[in-house]
Structures are given as C-alpha cells and as structure tokens.
Amino acid sequence: MSQCAPFVALILSGTVDKSAAEDLVGISNYGVPGHVDMPSGFALPDGTVAVSANAVDIDIQRGAVAFQVTPRLTGLFRYSYLGRYIPPDGSLYDRSFDVRYLIAREDRDGWIPAVSVGLQDFGGTGIFGAEYIAASKHFGEDVTATLGIGWGRFGTHNGFDNPLGIINESFEHRPGFTGIEDTGRVAFDRFFRGDAAIFFGADWRPIEPLRLSFEYSSDAMTQERPMGLRYAMPFNIGAQYRFRRGGTLGVSLLSGSTLGVNYGFTLDPFDPPSHSGREPGPPAIGPGTAEPASAWQPVPGADRRAALGSAFAEQGLVLEGIRVEGDTAVIDMGNGRWGAAAQAHGRAAAILSARLPRRISIFRLRSHVAGMPVTEVTLTRADLEDLEHALDGSWQSYARAGISDAVVSSGTGQWDPAAGLWIYPYVSPFFFDPDNPLRADAGIAVGGDWSPARGFHLTGEVRAKVVGNLDEADRPSNSTLPHVRSDAWLYARESSFFLPHLTADYYWRPGEALYAHASAGLLERMFGGVSGEVLWAPPGQRVAVGMDLSYVRQRDYDGGFGFQDYDTVTGFVSTYYDFGDGFRGQMDVGRYLAKDWGSTFAVTRHFNNGFEFGAFFTLTDVSFDDFGEGSFDKGIGLSVPLSWMTGKPSRNRMNFQFRPILRDGGAQLALRDRLYYMTRPERQEELAARWGRFWR
Structure with missing residues (x-):
C-alpha cells in the first residue's frame, strides 16, 4: 500500500x-x-x-x-x-x-x-x-x-x-459538491x-x-x-x-x-513503550568536603572548576560559571540531556552538595538557554539532606525552593568559548503531492555551532543528498500569489548539496520577564535576511506575548549564497496562553511571506512526559479562490520526545506534521528558535509542572 x-x-x-x-x-x-x-x-x-x-x-x-x-x-x-x-x-x-x-x-x-x-x-x-x-x-x-x-x-x-x-x-x-474550488x-x-x-x-x-x-x-x-x-x-x-x-x-x-x-x-501518551528510569540514578546528596570555603572564593581555580565541570558533564549538564560569596554558591548551568528541567536542577544540587565545602550551604542554580539566564532556583544544603529520602520529598523540596526570574539577580559573569560539531543522517519528507503522496530525500547533514561570547552563536549546516525523489516533482505552481512556498520542489531539483541555514544569532535578556533574539544570514531553506524577536513571559503566568519582525529575500534554488529578486517584510504579534490541563493556545497576527495579512490559530495538548499533539489553521485577506486548492492553510502536528520512545533521557524529539496542501497564502518564515518554545522548559511554569522529577 x-x-x-x-x-x-x-x-x-x-x-x-x-x-x-x-x-x-x-x-x-x-x-x-x-x-x-x-x-x-x-x-x-x-x-x-x-x-x-x-x-x-x-x-x-x-x-x-x-x-x-x-x-x-x-x-x-x-x-x-x-x-x-x-x-x-x-x-x-x-x-x-x-x-x-x-x-x-x-x-x-x-x-x-x-x-x-x-x-x-x-x-x-x-x-x-x-x-x-x-x-x-x-x-x-x-x-x-x-x-x-x-x-x-x-x-x-x-x-x-x-x-x-x-x-x-x-x-x-x-x-452537491460544486468543484475543486470548494476543497x-x-x-x-x-x-x-x-x-x-x-x-x-x-x-x-x-x-x-x-x-x-x-x-x-x-x-x-x-x-x-x-x-x-x-x-x-x-x-x-x-x-x-x-x-x-x-x-x-x-x-x-x-x-x-x-x-x-x-x-x-x-x-497512549500515558503508557510509553519504554518507561522512564533507564538512566543511571542521580548522585547521592553528600556532606560536602572539609576544605575551607575561602579556597573557592570568589572564583575557584582552574583545577577545581574543571573537576566540577567534569562532574556536571557526566550528568548531561554544562557548568557555564561558578562564583562563591560567603556561604552561597552561584552556578550558571546549561541542560543538555534532561527533558524535565527539574531533573537537571536536582542532579546539579546533588553534585554541589558532595563536591563543595561543607560551609557552602546555599546553592543558587541559574539555568541558561543559548546563553540567556532564564530561571534561578535557590536550594539549601540542609533541605537537600532533610528531604532526600522523604516520602513527599518532591513536594516539600518545591515548597522550600526559592524560584525567581534569573535576570533579577546577578550571575557569575563567566563564559568559556564553546563549540560543537554534529553529523547525522537526515530525512526530508514532503507529503501529499497530488502526483505522489510521499516524496522524500535522505542524506548526510554536517552542522556546527560556535559561541565566542555569552549569547552569541554562529550556527550553520550543510546537507548532501544521497537518495530521494523530491527532485522528480514537476508540477508547476498555478498560484496567483508570490511563490513563497509553492515552488519548494524547485529547490530540491536544482541542488543535492546545499546550506539549509547559516546564521549569526544573539540572545539576551533586556529586562525582567523579557527575552530577545536577533538573527542574520540564511534563515531557512528558501529565505535569508535579518530577523528580530522579543518575548514578554512573566514567571508563573498563563499568558506570554511575543513580537517578531523580519526583512527577507528569497534564496536561489541551488541552496548557496545567492538570492532572487523577491523580498518582503514579515512579522507578527504572537499571544500564547496556557488554558490549564495541558492545553496551550497560540495566536499570531501579522503579515505573511506573500504579503498577505491575517491570523494563525493553534491549540496544542501537552503531556507532562513531553508528548504533544496540536492543530492549527490560518485565515488571511487572501480569498479562498486566490489561495487555490485547500482554500486556507491548516494542519495537525504530533511531537514525540525520544525519551518517551526509548525510556532514556534526551531532549531530542520526533516531529510529524500533516498539512493537506502547501500553498503560498498564510506562509510563515520557518524560524528555527522561537523564544517561547526555547525558554518554556526552563521557565517557572514548566519547572513547577514537572518538579516531581527533581529527585530522579
């Protein structure tokens, strides 16, 4: 079949x-x-x-x-x-x-x-x-x-x-059905x-x-x-x-x-094929070392920091900075493994309790995403020792923890230049072509990220197609709108070696409850330019509001550095709302790539294990007739955490989207890192929802 x-x-x-x-x-x-x-x-x-x-x-x-x-x-x-x-x-x-x-x-x-x-x-x-x-x-x-x-x-x-x-x-x-225009x-x-x-x-x-x-x-x-x-x-x-x-x-x-x-x-999202718990147990809460706290103040030496960083790395964490002030240690950290940020905080706290001097009794753990501080969790050594084996230890540890916006308090001010390289097989499917319901290319992707300063990233990827049939599509677009998506098949036909993206990005916190991101370069497969986004997300609140604005030019079909003549300004005001019980809504209002104006509405159901299912639709000032077959953009999506499938900790996901037809009306720029979704796992509302994994 x-x-x-x-x-x-x-x-x-x-x-x-x-x-x-x-x-x-x-x-x-x-x-x-x-x-x-x-x-x-x-x-x-x-x-x-x-x-x-x-x-x-x-x-x-x-x-x-x-x-x-x-x-x-x-x-x-x-x-x-x-x-x-x-x-x-x-x-x-x-x-x-x-x-x-x-x-x-x-x-x-x-x-x-x-x-x-x-x-x-x-x-x-x-x-x-x-x-x-x-x-x-x-x-x-x-x-x-x-x-x-x-x-x-x-x-x-x-x-x-x-x-x-x-x-x-x-x-x-x-x-009766009057024709394809009704579809x-x-x-x-x-x-x-x-x-x-x-x-x-x-x-x-x-x-x-x-x-x-x-x-x-x-x-x-x-x-x-x-x-x-x-x-x-x-x-x-x-x-x-x-x-x-x-x-x-x-x-x-x-x-x-x-x-x-x-x-x-x-x-069944509540019944994964491989239940969690297959990861090694967390480090035990330790009594601390006999060293004087002064040996770690204000910034520990290279040997101590390297040893602590290695202990973090063993737990899938990144030690981005440490500063000791009296009986308090301030830690800047990144989470590279755990889907639940609370689990990352719990393991970091256990490491600190064992490896820092006994007299350092307060730990301020500041989580970072792309160099941006997001949430600070304050824990005491006494509470950790008291609650490690308590029957209601998860609830009590959350009740005793101090949780706040990390931008309010100062961090360590430290940053070591970081670089990463990845190689993986990729599959690019294209569903529901009227001539062939499944087209796909598969090949090898090589990417890298270099961060010379906190919040600044140079990121890129190159792909080489090995096998596939995307280039066999030959149905010319009949769209009366600018061909911002309906010519997507031409990109696959013209080149099997291409740059999906190559960007310079800067992430920072302009103020309390505010996040910002600026990007320039080859933003996605079909467009390049400059883009900026600001997000207001007050800690622990149901609502968040973002604004993005981009000037983009359409890229050449060969996937290199060249551009075509079409350019546009696109941007949206996005409102995010948490309805409770796992339901979240998003409404984008603004200007789309084909210069049409309108709104996109999306609802997603999110489960505590990370499993997600959602639906969306877009209505713009483009008439149903001008939009063409399908009348308006709509679809459903399924996102499954790899950890749900394997039972092993991972932040990677498998994403499936079922969009009946890809047209030019209602088309948005495919920005890779939207601030709301980047930061939500580390923000207070998500941290609280999944705190039950703190001792895992």
Missing part, C-alpha cells in the same frame, strides 16, 4: 493501548471508533492517538490519524487514494478531516449507551462527507452493539426524509441535510485477541461503484486480530463482494 506510505514511520514507531482492546473499542476503516465501515458511539481513551491504514480492492486505500483531544472530543486527519476515480483512468489523492463529540458516556451497569455525534470529511473534497449520531452499548465483557442514524454518505442506502425537516425545510435538501472549505450548508438512513453494527470477542464485526451499512458506496467496486448487499463483516506486543491486523468483506485489509495501532 505505497499510497499510505506517509503513515509508515508512525506505524513502525508505535505502541498499543491495551485498554482499547479490553473495552472492545474497535477502529473502523475510516479511522474512527467503529465496527467495519460504520462508526460507533464510543470514544478512545483520553489522549490516545490511533493510526490506521487499510486497502479495499486495489483502488481504494486510506490512512488516518485520530486523536482523542479531550475525553469527549475526537479529531482525525485522513489521506485516501482512489484509483480510476477520475475518468477514464485518473486517480485522486484526497485529504479530509473529521471531528466527533461524545454527547453521553456509557453507563456500563445501567441502560444509558455511549452517544456520539460526528462530522466526517467536513473540510475536504466532501467525497467521504457524512454526519451521524451513533449510540453504542456493551453487553457483558465481550459484545458491543451500535445503532445510528446517518446523513450524506451514511444516508444513501434505504434513505428516508430527513427528520430534521420538522425544524426547518432547509434540512430536506443537501447541496478545504467547511461545508456548513451540507451538515445534517438531505436524506437520512439507519445503520447498526455489533462486535464480538470470542477469544481475547480476536474481534469479529458485523454491520448493516447505510452507505450505498455510490462514489466507489464507477471505479468498479461491486455492491451486492448492505452488509459488511470483519475480523481483527490484536498482536501481543501491539498492533492490529484485520480483514473485511464489504458489500458481500469486496475484500479489504487493515492495520492499526494506538499510541
């Missing part, structure tokens, strides 16, 4: 939520909780990501990623291949979004079923467009049943007059309109890993019949086997005539 290849990386990296099997919540061929094709009223466990891929005959293939946004709200992105859909033999690659809401939770001991209302393909071409209300109930531990009513596709077999017509006669008629628009005028039909389904688990499904489908498959699909009857049957270590494999017989196969798995 090469057309579903964009999902292979997720499939290979996944784990399975066993609770979904225990509760007999199956996933339908459309990727939502359901039976075979028909949806059920159940919801997935909170936070779960469900990935599925299926093939029906040879000409119908789908892949889907569903996310249980809240205990009641489910969102889904689906990518489908329909062979011979466009006469005489043209194929269609279709992108669509679903949303569904759990109206009522099931009462397992009573008679109340789980009831969900859903919109299928509400923002795509409408080929799979449908709405439904489904009610599902468990009968014992091994049987579930669903009764539902559907509209759109789910109202095409044995349909009857829409019962909602008694509310308003407009519900009796469903407008991407939310079809409000078609929701729950037209004929309705009844569907039902049932699942039975005869043995633990096997699920058998039977359903009466209200989908007459009118879109697929011209492709050669044989429709014999409205009944579907299926069998699905769940493997011991994860994943499900199933087969189905659709309409009494057509064979289908499917594979799926779920990711």
